[in-house]
Amino acid sequence: MTRLLLGLLALTAIATLVGVVVLWPDGERPTTPYSADGVTYPDGEVLRVGEACPVVTQDSTDFPEICDDVDVRLDDAGTVDGVRVRPGVVDVLQVGDRVTLVAVPQQGADEPSYGWVGVDRKPPLGWLALVFLLVVAVIARVRGLLAILGLGFAGTVIGWFMLPALLAGSSGLAVALVGSTAIMFVVLYLAHGPSVRTSTALAGTLIGLAITAGVGLVAIHTARLSGLGDESSLLLRNQADQLDFRGLLTCAVIVAGLGVLNDVTITQSSSVWELRQAAPHLSRRAIFTSGMRIGRDHIASTIYTIVFAYAGTAVATMLLISLYDRPLIDVLSDEAIAEEVARTLASAIGLVLAVPVTTAIAAATVAPAVRPDGSLSDERAGSV
Structure with a gap:
């Protein structure tokens, strides 16, 4: 089972590299001037x-x-x-x-006309980032710093591959799957080290991504979502009309679930390995059952995380809904709200289904049970 797992991951890595090459945007990246010639920002x-x-x-x-x-x-x-x-x-x-x-600049005038842009927030945000790095270094040590490096790699993939590829008109689904897979390969192995345990979590994550993508596609098409539910999308449509906004929404659904999905799968994989170490006599089926009990608790808390994360970013919207006293069922029909609901539910479904998948793969690849006499049991890999 372990060889099969590693072989499939190797084929996935090759397919991902091929996808990056095929989807890599050719020529110059499409751009739009931020301001007119002569305008400065003192x-x-x-x-x-x-x-x-x-x-x-x-x-x-x-x-x-x-x-x-x-x-x-x-x-x-x-x-x-x-x-x-x-x-x-x-x-x-x-x-x-x-x-x-x-x-x-004003025509016929020596002095330009001045307008407001905003507060320079780089210093406080820089200090906040520094404190974050110090806290991670002190508490998580080397593994935490490696996770920060993985986060930097993820930002590089998004900024240098995914966004330019989307602007060039590539499929949002393809770009999201290829980019997210590349990110997960590097992030997981960098932060947790190359091992069968990490490979198990990676396999569960990739399957969860595929499920999320499928559910997201169905939700977007059945709910007739256009991907133009907010002001940013409408502005982007005027600047880059070659974009497929339903594809962009699909891409957003997939990327939105990356972090939480990674958290759940690595936890499930680690739980199975720790259970085996603590109870070497348990069968794979018993290991799977115990791992799923842990997974159910994790699912319950993670669902709260997903919902409250959205609620925290939509307080103003929820206040407007409350102020206008509209029925909830009518509010859900607004595209701006429906997009967030579809994104949240698709991510949650992929997350929940990734738990039994990851637990099963981990139970099938973990070391076999040990008999009371110290010999290994003859249970077959995968008999969970």
């Missing part, structure tokens, strides 16, 4: 924060002429007064904060 420091504009209602009568504005001292030259900002920004800004403006 940095500066906030000198003054104005008062916030009141919320406009039907009864509003007293509305200040100037509000929601800041004064900024630019790094390269001069000071810009009265830069208008978005509502709510002045509530969080402080004097001394670093910000970025946009300078648009």
Whole structure:
């Protein structure tokens, strides 16, 4: 069974490399200019924060002429007064904060027109990332740092292969499967080391990905989802009309389940190996049964993780739903909500089915049981 497993993984690795070569985008990557010629983005420091504009209602009568504005001292030259900002920004800004403006040249004028871009958040985010690295290094040590390297590889695959391939018009399903498989091969072996245990988790992950892809395809087509349920997709459609947005949605469904799926499969594989070490006399069937008890507990907690992760990113949307007091069944028909529901449920189905698959593969490849006299049992690999 172990040889069969490793042989199938080797064939999958070869197929993945072939897929990368075939799907690799030829020529220059399609791009769209972010701004017009001559437009610059100077940095500066906030000198003054104005008062916030009141919320406009039907009864509003007293509305200040100037509000929601800041004064900024630019790094390269001069000071810009009265830069208008978005509502709510002045509530969080402080004097001394670093910000970025946009300078648009004006025909017939010596000075450009300045507009608001945003706060320079690179320093606090950089410190947060540094703390994350230190915590991982101290607690998880070498394995944690290897996981960070794997995360860097995943970002490289997404940024240098998957996104350009999608922009070039390649199939979202093919790009997602090839890219995700490549990521899982490197991430799992890098973080957990090359072993049969890791190979078992990898096999379960790949099968889970295939299930997620299939369920996602069915859900997208039966629910008549277009992939244009949010503002970003609509903007992207105007900039890159060669894209297949239903394929992009399929790609999103597959990629969204990668992290949690990897977590579940490596846990199931490790559980089976630890059970064998703790109870060398147990049969493969008993190992599978015990591993599934662990898996059921993991499934229950992971389902909460998936749902709450979405709920945390959609608090504003849920507040609007609550404010408008619409029936839940009507809300689910909105494409923006339906896309998230389909993405969440497809990932969850692939995740749940990956648990018995991974547990069965692990139980079939783990060492055979040991008899009381110390000899190995004659149970066959795969008899779970």
